Amino acid sequence: MGRTSVVTRILAIAVCLTACAPTPPTAAVNNLFAQAVPFCRIMADPKQYVDREVLVIGIFADTPHSGMLYGEGCTNIVELHGSSNRPGDKRAASILGGAFQKDIGARVEVVMRGVWRAHPKIVPCTEDSCMRYRLEDTQLLAAKRLR
Numbered sequence: 001m002g003r004t005s006v007v008t009r010i011l012a013i014a015v016c017l018t019a020c021a022p023t024p025p026t027a028a029v030n031n032l033f034a035q036a037v038p039f040c041r042i043m044a045d046p047k048q049y050v051d052r053e054v055l056v057i058g059i060f061a062d063t064p065h066s067g068m069l070y071g072e073g074c075t076n077i078v079e080l081h082g083s084s085n086r087p088g089d090k091r092a093a094s095i096l097g098g099a100f101q102k103d104i105g106a107r108v109e110v111v112m113r114g115v116w117r118a119h120p121k122i123v124p125c126t127e128d129s130c131m132r133y134r135l136e137d138t139q140l141l142a143a144k145r146l147r
Contacts, residue, residue: 039071
Protein backbone atom coordinates (compact mmCIF):
# COMPACT_ATOMS: atom_id res chain seq x y z
CA MET A 1 0.00 0.00 0.00
CA GLY A 2 1.45 3.35 -1.02
CA ARG A 3 1.82 6.46 1.11
CA THR A 4 -0.96 8.24 -0.81
CA SER A 5 -3.38 5.39 -0.13
CA VAL A 6 -2.69 5.49 3.64
CA VAL A 7 -3.14 9.27 3.78
CA THR A 8 -6.37 9.00 1.79
CA ARG A 9 -7.76 6.38 4.18
CA ILE A 10 -6.80 8.43 7.25
CA LEU A 11 -8.50 11.50 5.77
CA ALA A 12 -11.61 9.47 4.92
CA ILE A 13 -11.83 8.15 8.48
CA ALA A 14 -11.35 11.66 9.91
CA VAL A 15 -14.13 13.04 7.68
CA CYS A 16 -16.46 10.21 8.71
CA LEU A 17 -15.78 10.73 12.42
CA THR A 18 -16.32 14.48 12.10
CA ALA A 19 -19.54 14.09 10.12
CA CYS A 20 -20.90 11.43 12.49
CA ALA A 21 -20.13 13.37 15.69
CA PRO A 22 -23.08 15.17 17.31
CA THR A 23 -23.07 18.87 16.65
CA PRO A 24 -22.66 21.07 19.73
CA PRO A 25 -25.59 23.23 20.78
CA THR A 26 -25.82 26.59 19.10
CA ALA A 27 -25.58 29.88 20.95
CA ALA A 28 -29.36 30.25 20.62
CA VAL A 29 -29.92 26.85 22.29
CA ASN A 30 -27.48 27.71 25.08
CA ASN A 31 -29.33 31.01 25.54
CA LEU A 32 -32.67 29.16 25.92
CA PHE A 33 -31.18 26.91 28.61
CA ALA A 34 -29.85 30.00 30.41
CA GLN A 35 -33.16 31.91 30.26
CA ALA A 36 -35.51 29.10 31.28
CA VAL A 37 -36.83 28.85 34.84
CA PRO A 38 -35.77 25.58 36.52
CA PHE A 39 -38.65 23.18 37.13
CA CYS A 40 -37.95 22.90 40.87
CA ARG A 41 -38.05 26.69 41.24
CA ILE A 42 -41.53 26.72 39.70
CA MET A 43 -42.63 23.88 41.99
CA ALA A 44 -41.35 25.79 45.05
CA ASP A 45 -44.16 28.35 44.46
CA PRO A 46 -46.38 26.97 41.69
CA LYS A 47 -49.34 29.29 42.32
CA GLN A 48 -47.43 32.35 41.09
CA TYR A 49 -47.13 30.77 37.61
CA VAL A 50 -50.74 29.58 37.17
CA ASP A 51 -52.31 30.67 33.87
CA ARG A 52 -49.03 32.23 32.74
CA GLU A 53 -46.85 31.23 29.83
CA VAL A 54 -43.53 29.94 31.15
CA LEU A 55 -40.20 28.94 29.69
CA VAL A 56 -39.14 25.99 31.85
CA ILE A 57 -36.11 23.72 31.97
CA GLY A 58 -36.50 20.20 33.30
CA ILE A 59 -35.94 16.53 32.60
CA PHE A 60 -38.31 14.85 30.18
CA ALA A 61 -39.87 11.50 31.10
CA ASP A 62 -41.38 9.56 28.22
CA THR A 63 -44.82 8.03 28.80
CA PRO A 64 -47.04 5.99 26.45
CA HIS A 65 -49.51 8.83 25.83
CA SER A 66 -47.54 12.04 26.31
CA GLY A 67 -44.66 13.10 28.47
CA MET A 68 -43.87 14.29 31.94
CA LEU A 69 -41.45 16.86 33.29
CA TYR A 70 -39.47 16.76 36.52
CA GLY A 71 -36.36 18.32 38.01
CA GLU A 72 -33.24 17.29 39.88
CA GLY A 73 -33.66 17.86 43.60
CA CYS A 74 -37.44 17.97 43.86
CA THR A 75 -39.97 15.17 44.03
CA ASN A 76 -42.66 16.69 41.82
CA ILE A 77 -43.57 15.63 38.32
CA VAL A 78 -46.10 17.23 35.97
CA GLU A 79 -47.90 16.13 32.84
CA LEU A 80 -47.20 17.79 29.52
CA HIS A 81 -50.03 18.50 27.10
CA GLY A 82 -49.01 19.55 23.63
CA SER A 83 -50.70 21.47 20.89
CA SER A 84 -50.56 20.75 17.20
CA ASN A 85 -50.52 24.46 16.33
CA ARG A 86 -47.27 25.08 18.26
CA PRO A 87 -44.59 23.19 16.38
CA GLY A 88 -41.41 22.57 18.30
CA ASP A 89 -37.78 22.62 17.31
CA LYS A 90 -36.98 19.78 14.89
CA ARG A 91 -33.45 19.26 16.20
CA ALA A 92 -34.72 19.04 19.78
CA ALA A 93 -37.44 16.57 18.75
CA SER A 94 -34.81 14.47 16.99
CA ILE A 95 -32.59 14.43 20.09
CA LEU A 96 -35.55 13.47 22.27
CA GLY A 97 -36.84 10.76 19.94
CA GLY A 98 -33.40 9.30 19.30
CA ALA A 99 -32.57 9.13 23.00
CA PHE A 100 -35.67 7.10 23.88
CA GLN A 101 -35.33 4.79 20.86
CA LYS A 102 -31.88 3.79 22.10
CA ASP A 103 -32.64 3.75 25.84
CA ILE A 104 -36.12 3.76 27.38
CA GLY A 105 -34.64 5.16 30.60
CA ALA A 106 -32.79 7.99 28.86
CA ARG A 107 -32.41 11.29 30.67
CA VAL A 108 -32.96 14.29 28.42
CA GLU A 109 -32.94 17.85 29.68
CA VAL A 110 -35.42 20.01 27.78
CA VAL A 111 -36.55 23.59 27.51
CA MET A 112 -40.26 23.91 26.93
CA ARG A 113 -42.67 26.78 26.56
CA GLY A 114 -46.22 26.31 27.76
CA VAL A 115 -49.02 27.58 29.94
CA TRP A 116 -48.78 26.55 33.60
CA ARG A 117 -52.17 25.28 34.79
CA ALA A 118 -53.62 24.09 38.10
CA HIS A 119 -56.44 21.57 38.30
CA PRO A 120 -58.02 20.59 41.63
CA LYS A 121 -57.71 16.91 42.56
CA ILE A 122 -60.34 17.40 45.24
CA VAL A 123 -63.21 19.81 44.74
CA PRO A 124 -63.69 22.40 46.37
CA CYS A 125 -60.13 22.54 47.70
CA THR A 126 -57.64 25.22 46.71
CA GLU A 127 -54.67 24.21 48.91
CA ASP A 128 -51.43 23.30 47.12
CA SER A 129 -51.81 19.68 48.24
CA CYS A 130 -55.17 19.53 46.45
CA MET A 131 -53.85 20.84 43.14
CA ARG A 132 -52.46 18.93 40.21
CA TYR A 133 -50.23 21.12 38.07
CA ARG A 134 -49.42 20.61 34.42
CA LEU A 135 -47.86 22.38 31.48
CA GLU A 136 -50.34 22.83 28.62
CA ASP A 137 -49.98 23.95 25.01
CA THR A 138 -46.36 22.88 25.21
CA GLN A 139 -43.70 23.61 22.68
CA LEU A 140 -40.35 21.83 22.76
CA LEU A 141 -37.62 24.40 22.12
CA ALA A 142 -34.35 22.66 23.02
CA ALA A 143 -33.05 19.32 24.25
CA LYS A 144 -29.76 17.78 25.31
CA ARG A 145 -29.04 14.24 26.38
CA LEU A 146 -27.73 13.86 29.94
CA ARG A 147 -25.12 11.21 30.60
